[in-house]
Amino acid sequence: MPAEITSADRRAALNRAARLRQLSEIDRDAIRLAQDPQFPRWLEQITATGGCAHPVHLAGSTTTRDATTGEILHSYDTRNEPGERLLVRCRNRRATVCAPCSRLHAGDTFHLVRAGLIGGKNVPDDVREHPRLFVTLTAPSFGPVHRASAAGERCRPRRRAAHCTHERPMGCSSVHGPADPVVGQPLCADCYDYVAHVLWHAHVGELWDRFTRAVRRRLALAAGLPQSRFPDHARLSFAKVAEYQKRAAVHVHAVVRLDGPAGPADPPPVWGVAGRLIAAVRAAARSVVVRTPYSPAVGEHGPRWGRQIDVRPLRARPEDDGLADDAVAAYVAKYVTKGASETAAGADRRLSSWDDIDAVPASPHVRALMRTCWRLGGLAEFEPLRLRSWAHSLGFRGHVLTKSRAYSATFAALRAERAAHEGHDNAPSAVTDASWSYVGSGHSPGAALIAAGIAADLAVNHELAKESRELHASRRYGA
Secondary structure, eight states, X not given: OOOOOOHHHHXXXXXXXXXXXXXXXXXXXXXXXXXXXXXXXXXXXXXXXXXXXXXXXXEEEEEEEETTXXXXXXXXXXXXXXXXXXXXXXXXXXXXXXXXXHHHHHHHXXXXXXXXXXXXXXXXXXXXXXXXXXXXXXXXXXXXXXXXXXXXXXXXXXXXOOBOTTSOBSOBOOOBOTTOTTTTOBSOTTTSOHHHHXXXXXXXXXXXXXXXXXXXXXXXXXXXXXGGGGGGTOEEEEXXXXXXXXXXXXXXXXXXXXXXXXXXXXXXXXXXXXXXXXHHHHHHHHHOOOOOOOBTTTBOOOOOOOSOEEEEEBOSSTTSSXXXXXXXXXXXXXXXXXXXHHHTOOOSSOOOSHHHXXXXXXXXXXHHHHHHHHHHHTSGGGGGGTTTTTGGGTTOOSOSEEEOTTSSOOHHHHHHHHHHHTTOOOOTTEEEEEEEEEEEESXXXXXXXXXXXXXXXXXXXXXXXXXXXXXXXXXXXXX
């Protein structure tokens, strides 16, 4: 007698059939694309975007004429393209959203930061002789959390038993690895100050502004100058990146450089030495504080930087002490491209309702921070902070990467340079008339499969080229 078919067997068979139908839909769509007479041109577009996961679809035309003679030098119209549209990169920096565009963004960030350290991209090479620091500013404590240990140390040992007011132990004798999901979670969620955490995030930008003003003020004081005269003698330039810790609180990593008043091409004044800059940075980080509006519901808070402040000089020559330029630039670029799901930041996209929070694939700690944003965002006194709009990033409203104007090049300049390298720039006397409109975004199922394959191939080629360059460099310098 054949075995009886159970309801679980039926469900499994239905799930397998559904997966087969889904796969066949993707296959059918891919075959449809491959059989299209314009498939080679479509493939060129996908390759030009680097296999972008969510390309933007544009329709329009552009005409380039000689400004003197009126002769048409170049014309382009999407009516001749597959689907009468042109695909361009989405330019999303998050690897969780679009890995190809995030790699490009990481490369641009690396060159932008590196140029401000050693020159290039219209920054003079002797900028590396200026005082340069790598600064890390942390968040204060909002309550004890579980900690990871690579050395086999216990999480939070206590000499004697201690419990919080909610009768939960305030110690943890376990040894947590870096990948342990409990790392960064509060020992007692009811004791954790979620309000202070969210309000601190909402004021990180203002804290940074006050910090840079305080550094300038302390440098002027050390040089015997009125604060108002500081811009006549020196300029403080920086590039900073925000990184979420395991406890879902932002760290700020920054390259801080002291120039002359004209910027990187101008040497700093004789009193502008690394030791004086280090002292000013440390004193400013400890002193600045922001006062939040008084709230009948949560009182008043004073966000400030945490006690852990790391300030390290960068070395101008190989024999000097300090951090290496390329290592710092690569470190900053790595954190710029991380998505929210990789950094305990919350969600990659904005939330539209309280119910959306339950659907976020995050820890209870992160969802508690989102709910705190939503509750505080409904209070009139916190309306300017737009906490509900930024609940997906736990109240942090700043850009992941920001820099001062004179630090180095801009992303727009790097993109223009890349376009010129690829032969897309115009002659100096040319005038371009363009008309474009947005007509969609994303891929069909089959197109997404093909684009993912192209992106994977390009990533492998990139890694092979990188290994080849490193091998060539090691052989050359080792010879």
